[in-house]
Amino acid sequence: MSLTYTKYLQVDQLLTLQQPLSENPDHDEMLFIITHQVYELWFKQIIHELNDFQSSLKHHNLPVALRNLKRVRHILKVLVAQMDIIETLSPVSFRAFRDRLESSSGFQSAQFREIEFMLGKRDPGVLTHYPAGEAAHRRLEVMLRQPSLWDSFLLYLQACGYAVPESELSRDLTRPPAVNEAVQQQLLKIYREETLLTQLCEQLIDLDEGLQEWRYRHLKMVERTIGNKTGTGGSNGADYLYKTLLTPLFPDLWAIRNVL
Numbered sequence: 001m002s003l004t005y006t007k008y009l010q011v012d013q014l015l016t017l018q019q020p021l022s023e024n025p026d027h028d029e030m031l032f033i034i035t036h037q038v039y040e041l042w043f044k045q046i047i048h049e050l051n052d053f054q055s056s057l058k059h060h061n062l063p064v065a066l067r068n069l070k071r072v073r074h075i076l077k078v079l080v081a082q083m084d085i086i087e088t089l090s091p092v093s094f095r096a097f098r099d100r101l102e103s104s105s106g107f108q109s110a111q112f113r114e115i116e117f118m119l120g121k122r123d124p125g126v127l128t129h130y131p132a133g134e135a136a137h138r139r140l141e142v143m144l145r146q147p148s149l150w151d152s153f154l155l156y157l158q159a160c161g162y163a164v165p166e167s168e169l170s171r172d173l174t175r176p177p178a179v180n181e182a183v184q185q186q187l188l189k190i191y192r193e194e195t196l197l198t199q200l201c202e203q204l205i206d207l208d209e210g211l212q213e214w215r216y217r218h219l220k221m222v223e224r225t226i227g228n229k230t231g232t233g234g235s236n237g238a239d240y241l242y243k244t245l246l247t248p249l250f251p252d253l254w255a256i257r258n259v260l
Contacts, residue, residue, distance in 0.1 A: 022097040028089050029097045035086045042075050043111035049075075050118045050149060057156040062196060069203035076210035083217040087224055094225050110136035119211070119249045120148035120176050150177050150250055153204065160197065162186045179251045187256050201253055208249045215244055 006012060017037065020029040053068035113126055113136075122144060130137040147155070151173065158164040165182045190197045219241040248254045 020097070021100040026093075026097045028093040029100075031086065031089060032094070032097070035082060038082065039079065040109065040111055042079055043109070043115060046072050046075055046115055047111060047118065050115070054147070054149065054152040057152045060156075060159065062200065066199060066203055069200075069207055073203070073206045073210050076207075076214055079214050080210075080217050083221050087221055089225065091225055091227075098226075110140065113140055114143055117143045118149060119207075120150045121247075121249060122148070122174055122176050124174050144174050147173065148177070149204070153200070154183070157186060157190075157197070162189070176249075177251070179255055183252045184256050184259075187252060188259060191256065191260055204250050205253055208253070211249065212245065215241065219245065 018030060018033045020026065020033065022029050049068045049072050053065050053072075056062070056065035056068060108129060110130060116122070117140060124144060127137060127140055127144070130140060151169075151171075154164045154168055158169065163182075163186060165180065168177070168180055168183055171177070187201065190201060222241060
């Protein structure tokens with residue numbers, strides 16, 4: 001028998017993965033499960049694109065790298081739009097099955113942590129949320145010591161002849177990048193020369209802004225659904241999400257706006 005749509009996409013298996021825990025079951029739990037499973041699928045695609053972005057820069061394939069970032073930006077727009085769907089879930093509807101989630105929480109999404117690590121938002125303390133020896137812990141531990149997007153970007157600038165300070169090329173990869181005036185001077189040179197690298201810088205800004213848009217919508221969704229209650233995974237809920245806002249991934253790219 002020839003390959004079919006259902007077999008190729010493994011649709012039958014996919015549609016068995018929605019298993020509500022509430023009795024009867026509660027109508028809105030299905031929406032909650034599907035929405036978050038779709039998020040995880042998009043997270044997988046973002047990781048796929050970011051890996052290809054870094055590989056493309058390493059092999060000096062700038063057109064493909066630009067395409068990777070553009071695609072991720074569009075995915076982030078879809079993730080923001082999905083908030084409109086989950087916000088149809090009222091606080092009362094969520095409360096009907098929330099207790100059955102026990103300690104599970106979106107805070108525990110290993111793929112989202114991978115994305116954060118790839119984008120340079122790094123904190124070794126995050127590893128404590130994943131049991132040692134489990135696959136998620138191992139992946140994050142390895143990723144914590146690999147170059148982030150920003151590191152790949154700086155290496156590419158150096159290869160293009162820009163004077164990237166050695167201190168930035170040999171920095172502690174387990175920490176997020178800090179502002180660096182010498183890097184900013186090179187970025188200003190790129191913008192004033194209006195090369196194709198300017199587009200790369202702007203795509204990184206788009207990515208940074210897109211993630212902040214998603215964080216904001218996620219925060220407001222949480223506030224609408226549970227207010228200031230503690231998150232199901234033990235986090236501080238909305239208070240924790242507030243702390244993640246307005247912290248740029250690429251501070252040097254934002255800082256030069258004060259000079260251009």
